[in-house]
Amino acid sequence: MTSNFSRLSDDDLATCVHCGLCLDACPTFRITGLETESPRGRIYLMTQWKRGTLEFDQEQVKHIDLCLGCRTCEAVCPSGVPYGRIIEAGRADVEDARRPAPKRLGSRLALRQLVAHPARLRLAGNATRLAQRLHLTSIARSGRMLPRLRARYCPPEGNIAPAFGERKHRVAFLVGCVMPILYPQSHYAAVKLLQLAGCEVWFPPGERCCGALFAHNGDLKGAERLREANTKTYRAGSFDALVVDSAGCGAHLKDFYPELKGRVKDLTEWLAEVGIPAPQKKVKVRVTYQDACHLAHAQRIKKQPRDLIRAVDGIEFVEMRHADICCGAAGLYSTLEPDMSQRILDQKLEDVLATKAEVVTVANPGCQMQLEAGLRARGSNMKVEHVAETLMRAF
Ligand code: SF4
Ligand code: SF4
Numbered sequence: 001m002t003s004n005f006s007r008l009s010d011d012d013l014a015t016c017v018h019c020g021l022c023l024d025a026c027p028t029f030r031i032t033g034l035e036t037e038s039p040r041g042r043i044y045l046m047t048q049w050k051r052g053t054l055e056f057d058q059e060q061v062k063h064i065d066l067c068l069g070c071r072t073c074e075a076v077c078p079s080g081v082p083y084g085r086i087i088e089a090g091r092a093d094v095e096d097a098r099r100p101a102p103k104r105l106g107s108r109l110a111l112r113q114l115v116a117h118p119a120r121l122r123l124a125g126n127a128t129r130l131a132q133r134l135h136l137t138s139i140a141r142s143g144r145m146l147p148r149l150r151a152r153y154c155p156p157e158g159n160i161a162p163a164f165g166e167r168k169h170r171v172a173f174l175v176g177c178v179m180p181i182l183y184p185q186s187h188y189a190a191v192k193l194l195q196l197a198g199c200e201v202w203f204p205p206g207e208r209c210c211g212a213l214f215a216h217n218g219d220l221k222g223a224e225r226l227r228e229a230n231t232k233t234y235r236a237g238s239f240d241a242l243v244v245d246s247a248g249c250g251a252h253l254k255d256f257y258p259e260l261k262g263r264v265k266d267l268t269e270w271l272a273e274v275g276i277p278a279p280q281k282k283v284k285v286r287v288t289y290q291d292a293c294h295l296a297h298a299q300r301i302k303k304q305p306r307d308l309i310r311a312v313d314g315i316e317f318v319e320m321r322h323a324d325i326c327c328g329a330a331g332l333y334s335t336l337e338p339d340m341s342q343r344i345l346d347q348k349l350e351d352v353l354a355t356k357a358e359v360v361t362v363a364n365p366g367c368q369m370q371l372e373a374g375l376r377a378r379g380s381n382m383k384v385e386h387v388a389e390t391l392m393r394a395f
Contacts, residue, residue, distance in 0.1 A: 004097055005050040007089035013047045015081045022073035027326045027344050028066050036063045039073035046090045056097050064094050066340055068330040069216050070293035084298055091218030107332050112222055115177050115209050125152055125181035145373040153180035153187040155203035161191050168198035172239040177209035179246050179365050186386035190245040190267050193388055197276045204233045212252035216331045231259055241265045245388055247292035247364040251299050268387060272304035279394030282314040288357035291324040292364035305387050312394045321351045329370035345374045359383050361390045
């Protein structure tokens, strides 16, 4: 039997020694208890397809579809399995081999025709904002999940935000595709923090979506096109670091943009490195923190956000049980796999509510949207906010 699985690497797949130590960390295995919904099961399936020892079966694809791509398995694997790389390549191969599924074709079309084009995305944001004001929001699940949209984030005049006080660093900032529309307040807070930290912030003109959503959904060609366009843009400027306040985008830029090697920094990683001035006021709030998978597992950043939050005078920080287990958002997963996403969210909400926190701090817009929707549905008034907003409470 021949195999068309050309992107999957035999070497990568061979790193799995089938020990099973990743199973209990995998959110879909924790829900179902099924080997087929575990990292080991998925690696086995992809290996057989790659070797051509198992015929490609449209029904089996659902085990790959149900993977969140959260990379928790990669973080706990003693054998160094590069699961993120495996699932991205596997998904791209599967998309070539499978019978087109209408929902997935629709999401690919939306990514290519909307998300990749900033002007069209702005129009869609304006239309959604208007529909919300007129109470015309779609009753579809994705519509219900959207936050109430504010005016979108706009970079300052001249695409430069000056450092407050002495300029110590020059950073580029990723504005991204959906974040300036969904959560402009996160960007405003992040940029203020950078200015307070002595950074001149440059907003690369013409910068587009980084391509993370494309790559995570098996559209590597779409992701490559965006990388090409963005790389040209980044070459036009000089900067010490490209600061990113969305964990999924940061992980993708670190893995997929070789020219930026070592210069992509998550906001919390960068602030921990360069330092922020002492808080100006005392804050009285009980805060818990939900790890973003692409920050905790893909970028291995767990300590910095917690240290920064704890350093705010007056914050009562309470650690959540299973804080580093996925909330079920995972990019487009909550739209493409709503049932599994909801089951994972239900478990997560138990842990969130048990903290009795007033604020859940996050580092990724997908997690924010998922937790907000879940808490709203449970009638909770717990606030979900970006880590930059939590830190800005002190200034
Ligand atoms: S992915 Fe890693 S932890 Fe999981 S079974 Fe394979 S070697 Fe073991
Ligand atoms: S990426 Fe997440 S959902 Fe997928 S196999 Fe690994 S732990 Fe499970």
